Amino acid sequence: MPGEEPRHAAVDNAAAVTRFDVESGLPGVMKEILIYLVVAVSGLLVMSYSVHMLVGGLVSPETEYMLIDATILIGVTAIAFMAWDVIQRRKGRK
Numbered sequence: 001m002p003g004e005e006p007r008h009a010a011v012d013n014a015a016a017v018t019r020f021d022v023e024s025g026l027p028g029v030m031k032e033i034l035i036y037l038v039v040a041v042s043g044l045l046v047m048s049y050s051v052h053m054l055v056g057g058l059v060s061p062e063t064e065y066m067l068i069d070a071t072i073l074i075g076v077t078a079i080a081f082m083a084w085d086v087i088q089r090r091k092g093r094k
Contacts, residue, residue: 040079047075 048068055064 036083043079044072044075047071 048071051068051071052064055067059067
């Protein structure tokens with residue numbers, strides 16, 4: 001609207017999370033960690049299932065398991081880096 005400052009989406013999200021946290025009784029950080037964990041686990045499951053769908057039946061089961069393990073290791077490394085980056089940004093170091 002004319003004359004209003006544009007609002008950043010993070011401000012709206014923070015307000016929504018605060019309202020939700022007051023209703024549920026969980027601290028905001030705990031709820032955020034829980035959401036991140038659910039997303040991380042589901043992402044790793046989707047990645048491993050994708051490998052299974054791509055190479056399952058084309059290679060031996062041992063090779064398939066090694067590829068799934070490698071994919072999960074790469075995914076965990078990427079998720080750990082993203083978590084480290086979020087912590088650094090929240091501390092104001094980046």
